[in-house]
Amino acid sequence: MKRYDPKSIEPKWQQIWDEKMAFEVAVDPTRTKTYASGMFPYPSGAGMHTGHAFSWAIVDAIARFNRGHGHNVLNPMGWDTFGLPAENYAIKTGTAPAAATATNIANFKNQFKRMGVSIDWSREINTSDPRYYRWTQWIFTKLFERDLAYQKESMQWWCDIDKTVLANEQVVNGKCWRHDGPDDPLISKKNITQWFFKITEYADTLLEEIPSLDWPEKIKTAQTNWIGRSVGAEVNFAVDGHDEIVTVFTTRPDTLFGATFLVLAPEHPLARQLATDDQRTAVEQYIDDAVKKTEMDRMNDTKEKTGVFTGSYAINPATGNKVPVWVADYVLYGYGTGAIMAVPAHDDRDRAFAEKFGLPIVTVINDQNSLVSSGEFDGLNANDARDAIVNWLAEKNIGTAKVTYKMRDWLISRQRYWGAPIPIIHCPEHGAVAVPEDQLPVVLPEVEDFAPKGDGKSALAHVEEWVNTTCPTCGQPAQRETDTMDGYACSSWYLLRFADPQNDDRAWDPERANYWAPVDFYVGGDHAVAHLLYVRFWTHVFHEMGLTSFKEPVKKLVYHGYINAEDGTKMSKSKGNVIDPLDIIDQGYGADALRTYVLFMGPVELDASWDSRGIAGVYRFLNRVWTLVQEYLDSDKSFTGNDDAVLHARHKTVRKVTNDFRRLSFNTSISALMEYVNDLYKYKVDGFSDEAWRNALEALVQCIAPLAPHMAEELWAQLSHETMVHETMWPEWDDALIVEDTMTIAVQVNGKLRATLELAKDTSDDEVKTQALAAENVARFVGDSEPLKVIYIPGKIVNVVVR
RNA sequence: GCGCGGGUGGUGGAAUCGGUAGACACGAGAGACUUAAAAUCUCUUGGCCGAAAGGUCGUGCGGGUUCAAGUCCCGCCCCGCGCACCA
Numbered sequence: 004m005k006r007y008d009p010k011s012i013e014p015k016w017q018q019i020w021d022e023k024m025a026f027e028v029a030v031d032p033t034r035t036k037t038y039a040s041g042m043f044p045y046p047s048g049a050g051m052h053t054g055h056a057f058s059w060a061i062v063d064a065i066a067r068f069n070r071g072h073g074h075n076v077l078n079p080m081g082w083d084t085f086g087l088p089a090e091n092y093a094i095k096t097g098t099a100p101a102a103a104t105a106t107n108i109a110n111f112k113n114q115f116k117r118m119g120v121s122i123d124w125s126r127e128i129n130t131s132d133p134r135y136y137r138w139t140q141w142i143f144t145k146l147f148e149r150d151l152a153y154q155k156e157s158m159q160w161w162c163d164i165d166k167t168v169l170a171n172e173q174v175v176n177g178k179c180w181r182h183d184g185p186d187d188p189l190i191s192k193k194n195i196t197q198w199f200f201k202i203t204e205y206a207d208t209l210l211e212e213i214p215s216l217d218w219p220e221k222i223k224t225a226q227t228n229w230i231g232r233s234v235g236a237e238v239n240f241a242v243d244g245h246d247e248i249v250t251v252f253t254t255r256p257d258t259l260f261g262a263t264f265l266v267l268a269p270e271h272p273l274a275r276q277l278a279t280d281d282q283r284t285a286v287e288q289y290i291d292d293a294v295k296k297t298e299m300d301r302m303n304d305t306k307e308k309t310g311v312f313t314g315s316y317a318i319n320p321a322t323g324n325k326v327p328v329w330v331a332d333y334v335l336y337g338y339g340t341g342a343i344m345a346v347p348a349h350d351d352r353d354r355a356f357a358e359k360f361g362l363p364i365v366t367v368i369n370d371q372n373s374l375v376s377s378g379e380f381d382g383l384n385a386n387d388a389r390d391a392i393v394n395w396l397a398e399k400n401i402g403t404a405k406v407t408y409k410m411r412d413w414l415i416s417r418q419r420y421w422g423a424p425i426p427i428i429h430c431p432e433h434g435a436v437a438v439p440e441d442q443l444p445v446v447l448p449e450v451e452d453f454a455p456k457g458d459g460k461s462a463l464a465h466v467e468e469w470v471n472t473t474c475p476t477c478g479q480p481a482q483r484e485t486d487t488m489d490g491y492a493c494s495s496w497y498l499l500r501f502a503d504p505q506n507d508d509r510a511w512d513p514e515r516a517n518y519w520a521p522v523d524f525y526v527g528g529d530h531a532v533a534h535l536l537y538v539r540f541w542t543h544v545f546h547e548m549g550l551t552s553f554k555e556p557v558k559k560l561v562y563h564g565y566i567n568a569e570d571g572t573k574m575s576k577s578k579g580n581v582i583d584p585l586d587i588i589d590q591g592y593g594a595d596a597l598r599t600y601v602l603f604m605g606p607v608e609l610d611a612s613w614d615s616r617g618i619a620g621v622y623r624f625l626n627r628v629w630t631l632v633q634e635y636l637d638s639d640k641s642f643t644g645n646d647d648a649v650l651h652a653r654h655k656t657v658r659k660v661t662n663d664f665r666r667l668s669f670n671t672s673i674s675a676l677m678e679y680v681n682d683l684y685k686y687k688v689d690g691f692s693d694e695a696w697r698n699a700l701e702a703l704v705q706c707i708a709p710l711a712p713h714m715a716e717e718l719w720a721q722l723s724h725e726t727m728v729h730e731t732m733w734p735e736w737d738d739a740l741i742v743e744d745t746m747t748i749a750v751q752v753n754g755k756l757r758a759t760l761e762l763a764k765d766t767s768d769d770e771v772k773t774q775a776l777a778a779e780n781v782a783r784f785v786g787d788s789e790p791l792k793v794i795y796i797p798g799k800i801v802n803v804v805v806r
Numbered sequence: 807g808c809g810c811g812g813g814u815g816g817u818g819g820a821a822u823c824g825g826u827a828g829a830c831a832c833g834a835g836a837g838a839c840u841u842a843a844a845a846u847c848u849c850u851u852g853g854c855c856g857a858a859a860g861g862u863c864g865u866g867c868g869g870g871u872u873c874a875a876g877u878c879c880c881g882c883c884c885c886g887c888g889c890a891c892c893a
Contacts (some may be wrong), residue, residue, distance in 0.1 A: 220811050225888055228809065233892070253893060308891085318831095333891045343893045351807090352891055409892050531888070582855035603831075605819060608811090610886080614818070620831055630846090662822080671820065681830090684847090749826040754874045756826055758852090780860080794873050798827050804873050 004637055007432035007629035010592025012396055013713040017116055025729065026066075026121040027655025028077055029305045030518045036517050037069040037076065042534070043081045043497060046107040047088060047484040051114040053574065053601070053613065054528060056584035060598040060710075061561060061607055061669070063120045068664045071122070071733035077519050078121055079501040081128035082108050085136075086490045087165060087181055090421035096453045100421045104131060114585055119594045119712050121729065126717060130493035135500065136423040137444035139493050142541070143426055144437040151201045151544065152415075154435060158270075159414060161193035166455035167418045168197060169194030195459055198425055198486060202540045206230050206408045208554070209539055218560040219608065225531045231369050231409025236393045237420040238344060238402040240265060240317035243325055247273055249317055255346065256396070257388035259321045260377040261367035261571045262344035263357070265328045266310065268336035269293035279314025286311050286330060293332040308333055308356045319344075321378065321392075331356065332430040339407050391642040393462035413537065415489040420453045420462040422487025428476035430481040439475050444481070494534055498522055498556055503799055510550070517552045525557040537561070553664055561667060564610035565599065571612045583614045586624050595711030596622040602669035604712060621673075625711055627680050632700055632718050635691050649692075649791035650740060652682045653699045657736040660706045669710070697722070702734040750775040751802040752784040768795055 020026065040060040044051075066078040082104075089100040089107075098105075108129065115122065129137055144154040160169040164181035169179060169190065179190050191777050202209075210230050213223050222440060235254035236298075242249060249265055267274045269290045278286035289311040310331030319326050333352055347357035347364040357364050367377050374380045374388050383391060396402030412755060416425070424445045426438035438445055448469040453462050464485040466469060474481035495509070502519040503511040521542075535557075535787060542556040567573055568580035575581065587597045600621040604611040656679040681698065708715035708728045719728040723801035748760040748771060758778040772793050785805055792804040 146840065219811090220887075224810055228889055231889090231892065235893080251893085255893080327853085331891095333893090338892045345893085352893075355891095407892080409889095603818090609819095611818075614832070616832055617818070626846090666822075668822085670818095671822090671830080674820075677830055736845065747826080751826080751874075754825095754872095759826070792873060794825095796825055796874095800874085801874050802825080 004633045007714070008624050009595060010591060012596070012717045013117070013119065013588075013593050016713045016716045016776070017119060019716075019727075020119075020121070021124075024125065024245075024294045025727070026076075026078060026123045027125050028075055028123055030077050030515055032518065036071065036073040036519060037066070037074040037524070038522045039065045039069070039524040040075045040079060040498060040501065040522055040526070042525070042530065043083050044111060045086060045088070046104065046111040047082045047102070048092065048107055049576075050107075050110055051118075051584055052276075053582050053584055055114075055236060056118065056597060057563055057566055057601045057607075058528065059115065059118060059120045059524050060601045061563060061667075062524070062600070062714075063118075063197040064602060064664070064666070064669060064709040065524050065526075065561075066121050067712060067729060068733070069238065070729055071705065071708070071731070072496070073732065077126075078123060078345060078500065079126040079128075080112075080115060080120075080122045080124065081126075081497055081501065082111070082130065082503075083490065083494050083497075084108070084129055084131040085422045085493055086486075087167075087421070088420065090419060090453055091165075091693060093421070095136035099449070101131065104129075104255050105305075110441070115758065117585065117588060117594060118598065121712070126501055128497060128500055128504050130423075130490070130497065131421070131447075133444045134507065135444050136493065138500070139268075139423045139440070139496070140426040140443050140445060141440060141510060142496060143488065143492070144198060144440070144443075145548065147427070147435075147437045149544070149548075151204065152198060153201065154196055154198050156194060156196045158192045158194050160190050161195075163188060164192050165419070165519060168193065168195060168414065168416060170376075179503070180615065193459065197414055197416040198427075198484075199414055200492075200539070200540075202413045203408060203410055204230065205540050206410055206544050209536065209542055212539070212555055216555065216560070219562045222535065222560060222562055226536055229532045229536065232411075232553070233407050235405055235407070236396065237340060238320065238325075238404050239407040240276060240320065240344070242328065243316040243318060245277065245315065247276065247344050249328065250340045251342045251344045253344055253346075254407060255349065255389070256392045256402070257374065257380075257385045257397075258346040258349050259319070259344070259392055260369050260374075260380070261346040261348050261365045262319050263324075263328060263347060263363045263365055264345045265317050266331045266334045266343050266345050266356070267313075267328065268334040268341040269330055269332055270336035271334075271341045273342075274313070274330045277313040277315040279754060281311060282314035286313055288532055294329075306735055308352070308359050310356060310359075310360065320396070320399070327362070329356075329360075337411065338409065371555075371733065387601035413489075413491075413540075415492055416486040417489055418455055418459055418461045418485075419487055420447070420450065420455075421491060423447075423493060424463065424485050425484040425488055426475055428472060428481045429484060430476060432479060433474055435484070436474055436476050436481075440712070442475070447487075451500065460476040461487060463487070484534055489533055491537050493624050495537045496545075497524075498538065499542075499545070499551065501568045512552055513552070516550070520551065521553050521555060522557045524559050524561055526562045526563065531562075537764075561607060563607040564605075566604070567610060567612045569613050574613075587618065588700065592618055592622050596625055599625065599673060599707075600708045603673045605670055607667060607669065623675075624677055624680065625707075625714060627684070628703065628707060629714065629718070631680065631683055631687065632704070632721065634687065635696055635700055636693040636721060640696065641693050643692040643695070644685040646692050648686055649683070649695045649699045650742075652686075653678055653702050653734075654736040654740040656707065657702055657734045658738070658741060661733065661736070664709065672706075673710065676703070679703065704728060705731060705734050746798050748798075749800045750778055750781050751800065752781055753804060753806075755784075757781050757784055768797065771795055772801060776803065 024097045027499045039062050040259050043061045044055055066076045070076045089104055093100045160174050162169055164182050195339045233254050236256040237250050237252050240249045246791045257493045294732055313328045315328045316325040317328050345353035347353040348366040368385050369375050376382045377641050380388050393404050426445045426448055428436050430436055448466045450462055450466055470483050472483055499511050499516045499520055503515040538556050543554050545551045546554045584597055588594050600618040603621055656675055659675040660672045704715050704718045744764050745761050746764055747757055750758040760774055772795055785803055790803045794802045
């Protein structure tokens with residue numbers, strides 16, 4: 004009998020799949036397609052980690068399961084290679100990022116192959132390949148054409164360590180996302196001209212589509228909150244003795260009569276202007292401090308309110324009262340208008356501020372949620388009052404209904420070398436001009452020194468022969484943009500490129516993209532907001548451009564948990580508790596056990612802790628499958644006495660496993676297969692028959708194929724098949740064969756289980772009740788009295804209600 | 807503070823539509839095989855009482871709805887994640 008030896012069978016089948024290019028696919032409109040993908044990895048020097056193993060165990064199980072249902076399955080792989088780690092490594096070691104990246108890709112590719120993932124390798128892409136980033140740049144120029152890419156000077160988060168600006172999403176607890184350890188410094192802000200994508204223009208459409216997405220609620224609400232739509236009004240306040248007008252944004256126009264002061268953000272242009280002579284010094288001082296504080300700790304500051312009176316007064320347009328204008332850093336310049344009307348009676352922050360500085364508090368809404376002290380609006384319900392007051396403001400031309408968003412435009416400039424150059428030429432006469440399509444790609448020049456100089460520019464700025472060029476419009480000397488794009492730009496369209504990865508004439512052929520995409524299953528455990536919002540944003544734009552027939556790139560998002568270390572804490576190199584999936588394979592467990600184990604650990608969406616005994620248990624299970632098939636093959640197959648039981652177990656298991664795979668409940672489908680194998684072990688004691696057992700074992704092999712594909716191929720071949728298991732159709736079941744001829748009825752008295760009955764399936768309802776009451780233990784609890792009620796849920800339970 | 811998850815044996819988890827709580831696995835215990843160990847196989851395994859039959863308690867806590875609640879409703883507590891002075 005052959006022993007189960009993953010070390011020999013796994014490389015064997017990996018080689019066969021490779022040689023046959025077994026998972027290459029092409030557009031075929033006659034077949035249902037399934038597009039399954041993980042979030043393509045950043046190929047770090049450290050190689051694959053358990054998170055990758057988990058993601059692709061899920062992706063591959065889905066891919067192989069759907070292939071078994073005759074689907075044309077796209078399961079691609081690519082590399083998200085631009086970014087800081089490669090560049091920082093280059094600065095440290097002098098190795099060119101491209102060279103280090105190539106080495107890492109080779110390593111990752113080998114590791115994915117050793118996992119046995121059924122990838123179409125002909126579609127491999129790499130975001131730092133000019134053949135790819137040419138089209139990233141092309142998309143930039145299209146956004147630029149449509150006014151969705153623009154430059155503006157603004158205060159931006161600045162990482163002193165990496166010497167680059169950061170997007171809001173890359174700021175974690177006031178620190179750079181790449182340097183957010185306890186000893187790392189807080190980030191600061193710098194005023195620079197930057198490129199932005201106008202994602203805010205798509206806030207509403209991105210929001211509208213969220214309910215229709217088959218995504219986890221968690222991610223959907225995270226995106227909803229991130230977009231942060233608020234409906235309210237802008238109100239103009241005249242300033243007493245000035246021509247200036249302060250425009251505030253409020254979500255509570257109904258509380259206008261209770262606005263007893265105004266607050267400006269320190270950065271607000273009027274903050275200094277409105278300072279009266281006797282307040283000027285204090286105001287200037289406060290603003291200077293606040294701006295510095297913004298740099299340091301406005302984010303994780305205590306919520307203690309600070310502020311300063313400008314000395315000026317505005318007029319509340321509703322009451323006609325003079326209300327003082329203050330400057331305080333609890334008002335953010337970047338949101339709304341950077342100015343608020345403070346209603347201390349009905350806003351906690353305004354109340355805290357008013358109490359601290361002795362400002363008046365006027366209640367304008369009572370316990371019945373109706374307006375008081377609000378002139379003609381008194382008695383109106385607050386909800387109705389919102390509209391009424393906005394209408395009143397509009398009539399008087401001093402306010403309008405207004406919607407604002409927390410989301411800001413997407414800052415994409417990076418002052419770093421290792422990214423896709425922004426395809427713009429700055430001409431003294433024509434300003435920023437997009438590089439024409441026939442001059443793309445703007446190839447990243449090779450340089451000696453990758454390190455930013457701290458001058459706010461990338462290393463590209465020092466490559467004169469690259470920077471100096473001519474204007475595409477007038478041919479006069481001009482200079483290239485030296486910023487590169489945020490890596491998230493590269494990953495915002497790769498799912499579409501997978502549909503047509505070799506195309507050198509266009510980013511993709513819409514016909515191919517529309518066949519394969521949207522992605523049916525997108526698997527990952529990270530990027531709840533940033534990537535998953537950007538990829539949606541771009542696809543909405545592509546849809547408008549007629550490049551896709553759909554707005555939303557991802558139908559179902561499979562957002563899995565983290566695999567923690569054995570001690571339940573996060574794996575980290577410094578703690579030395581990292582599990583390397585390749586080690587697990589090499590230890591002799593093999594990829595099949597690794598894959599099956601990570602799926603058996605629990606529901607995919609939950610975090611789990613690695614358990615070295617757990618994988619041993621799964622290996623034991625696979626070993627039992629192997630041994631069972633060997634024993635069948637070695638037997639004389641002459642015993643037919645257990646055929647019915649074997650048949651029944653097979654149909655029941657196939658149904659359960661199929662349904663569980665469909666709802667991505669891998670852990671329960673694996674446990675069903677374990678039960679099946681346990682059952683077959685009991686039956687085999689009497690002996691094997693030929694046909695019933697062959698069918699039973701073939702179904703078993705087919706069912707484990709999405710989990711343990713190497714073993715499945717090997718056993719399938721041993722069961723003398725010419726075809727490979729991934730080319731076969733998924734086993735079917737017949738509900739009629741699952742039905743048992745007896746049923747188990749639980750009998751309760753007053754809701755407590757007292758007996759179980761084994762009755763023939765066709766027993767009449769009345770007969771079941773009679774039998775239930777007659778059961779010894781039941782009769783004892785019912786006693787002499789007549790039951791009040793006997794409830795029978797057919798085939799399941801009888802509940803006898805007494806007294 | 808707000809939002810979203812979650813809380814079930816010693817452990818990971820199962821219970822898909824309100825119907826036998828604890829499937830499956832790990833761990834533990836016992837046995838078989840073995841010179842021995844490993845591997846493998848078999849049995850037991852929520853707590854308490856009991857020789858057993860059986861009883862009793864039991865899904866974070868307190869109420870409620872129901873013939874019946876891990877599941878539904880109300881009020882709390884705890885843990886994780888996300889956002890966080892967004893007017």
